[in-house]
Amino acid sequence: MRGAFVAAILVAGCGNKEVARSHGESFDSGLAGARPALRTIGGVDAAVAEVTPPAAVDGGCAPAEAAVETGAATTPVNGETLTLRAATFADLPAWADDRHAEAIPSFLRSCAVLAKLDDDADIAAVHYAGRARDWRPACAAAAKLPEGDDAAARAFFEADFAPYQAAGRDGPDGKMTSYNVQAARGSRTRGGAYQHPIYARPPELVSIEHCDEGRRGKRSWGRLDDDGELVPYFTRAEIRQGALDGRGLELLWLDDPIDALFMHIEGSGKVTLDDGTLQWVEFAGKNGRGYKGVGKLLRESGELEKGEGTMQGIRAWFVAHPERTDEIIDQNASMVFFALSERPGAVGSQGVILTPRRSIAIDRSFVAHGTPIWVDTRAPVAGEAREQPWRHLLIAQDTGGGILGPVRGDLYMGDDADAAEISGRMGGAGRYWLLLPRALAVPTTAN
Numbered sequence: 001m002r003g004a005f006v007a008a009i010l011v012a013g014c015g016n017k018e019v020a021r022s023h024g025e026s027f028d029s030g031l032a033g034a035r036p037a038l039r040t041i042g043g044v045d046a047a048v049a050e051v052t053p054p055a056a057v058d059g060g061c062a063p064a065e066a067a068v069e070t071g072a073a074t075t076p077v078n079g080e081t082l083t084l085r086a087a088t089f090a091d092l093p094a095w096a097d098d099r100h101a102e103a104i105p106s107f108l109r110s111c112a113v114l115a116k117l118d119d120d121a122d123i124a125a126v127h128y129a130g131r132a133r134d135w136r137p138a139c140a141a142a143a144k145l146p147e148g149d150d151a152a153a154r155a156f157f158e159a160d161f162a163p164y165q166a167a168g169r170d171g172p173d174g175k176m177t178s179y180n181v182q183a184a185r186g187s188r189t190r191g192g193a194y195q196h197p198i199y200a201r202p203p204e205l206v207s208i209e210h211c212d213e214g215r216r217g218k219r220s221w222g223r224l225d226d227d228g229e230l231v232p233y234f235t236r237a238e239i240r241q242g243a244l245d246g247r248g249l250e251l252l253w254l255d256d257p258i259d260a261l262f263m264h265i266e267g268s269g270k271v272t273l274d275d276g277t278l279q280w281v282e283f284a285g286k287n288g289r290g291y292k293g294v295g296k297l298l299r300e301s302g303e304l305e306k307g308e309g310t311m312q313g314i315r316a317w318f319v320a321h322p323e324r325t326d327e328i329i330d331q332n333a334s335m336v337f338f339a340l341s342e343r344p345g346a347v348g349s350q351g352v353i354l355t356p357r358r359s360i361a362i363d364r365s366f367v368a369h370g371t372p373i374w375v376d377t378r379a380p381v382a383g384e385a386r387e388q389p390w391r392h393l394l395i396a397q398d399t400g401g402g403i404l405g406p407v408r409g410d411l412y413m414g415d416d417a418d419a420a421e422i423s424g425r426m427g428g429a430g431r432y433w434l435l436l437p438r439a440l441a442v443p444t445t446a447n
Contacts, residue, residue: 082366082406084128084164084434092163092433093376094391100153103372104142106355106395110370111139113350124368130440135370138437157393161372161435166407174407176377176430179266179361180423181346181415184259186252186271186279194253194274196260201284201337202249205233222288233287237330251338252279257325258318261294262311264336266423267400268346270415280341289333291402297331311424346412348398356414361398366406367434371396375409377430382418387428393435407432 089095114123119133138160145152165172187194204223208230222230234243252271254260263269267283295309298317308317318325345353348361350369360373367373372395379390394411403410409432413419 106358109352129368168406178411180419193255197250235333284339291334359412360394361410372435380425
């Protein structure tokens with residue numbers, strides 16, 4: 001890049017994600033209610049959020065220091081390094097071709113969350129993203145833009161932000177996937193075809209945000225034992241076999257176990273009830289068990305060939321083998337819990353309603369909620385057996401426990417049929433650029 005300097009943001013990341021769309025099953029949401037309390041869990045510092053309603057809380061831990069260098073050579077922490085290289089808007093592929101005004105409502109939703117923070121509050125787990133006051137001028141300018149004016153929106157982003165290409169230890173290429181809201185049919189009571197429950201979050205389920213260097217920004221779920229240590233909750237198989245029976249935690253009953261499975265994978269749902277009403281459900285927690293994608297399970301057992309592990313391929317296999325549903329799904333010990341949502345839409349871990357094709361899930365160990373991100377990747381074309389370039393501006397508003405790494409994005413596509421088809425088939429290489437406020441001085445020395 002022309003005239004670029006390099007800022008290497010050294011933070012920790014861990015794990016991987018086998019099935020591209022295991023968004024809910026490997027989710028990394030925050031919690032609302034009281035701010036997490038700092039305490040020691042298993043000998044390390046952690047921010048603990050105990051028995052609170054679901055939504056987002058960031059910043060339970062003090063931000064990680066950013067090690068910055070003027071050259072490209074960096075020393076990774078736990079094998080993960082984010083390198084930001086200054087760019088120009090001319091460097092962003094097809095930047096001028098986007099409808100930039102479509103990203104403004106999404107950005108303003110993030111600004112509404114930021115507005116609740118003190119001016120000196122850090123907005124992320126790393127210092128490079130700055131403090132709330134560094135973002136307020138851009139939020140104020142965005143609020144004054146005329147609705148639907150693409151030229152004005154583009155001029156705003158170019159005036160108030162500077163682009164930085166993100167790269168990891170393997171360079172600027174990363175993995176881009178997408179997700180959607182799972183549609184389903186259900187009932188508030190069990191009966192007839194409605195035999196497959198989705199569960200509310202058990203009150204004893206807690207979440208901790210790790211503050212130690214090796215896992216900073218990561219969240220673990222489980223219950224506290226008699227010694228105050230975090231231990232995993234019941235497995236999916238144990239819950240199916242009755243571990244939660246008699247507690248009234250069945251939130252809704254669905255008529256299709258595969259819809260229930262995909263609701264766990266996506267982390268949200270849109271349920272048409274038997275009385276004709278529509279009920280949205282959102283992520284509320286998970287049991288803390290390791291996730292193993294059903295696509296991988298089916299491939300390992302020889303049931304699916306390579307390339308058949310799409311949402312469509314997985315559903316087709318279960319439709320053809322209904323008698324083996326529990327056998328396969330129970331091998332994934334991870335379990336998601338839900339809450340009824342009064343908001344019409346999918347809710348991201350920032351606590352905002354996501355905007356179709358304008359919201360992105362990221363690894364918040366590297367990227368702050370609310371950051372505009374220019375994505376350059378390829379996506380399937382709905383209704384056609386082909387892909388095409390996909391280059392758009394999105395806002396970081398969600399996370400996923402399987403969305404890990406410096407250049408890793410999961411694009412929210414929405415809740416319609418096209419979104420489901422695209423999300424079920426998408427997964428490949430991509431790049432992105434972070435847009436940071438010009439008022440924010442990306443440091444040139446260690447802070």
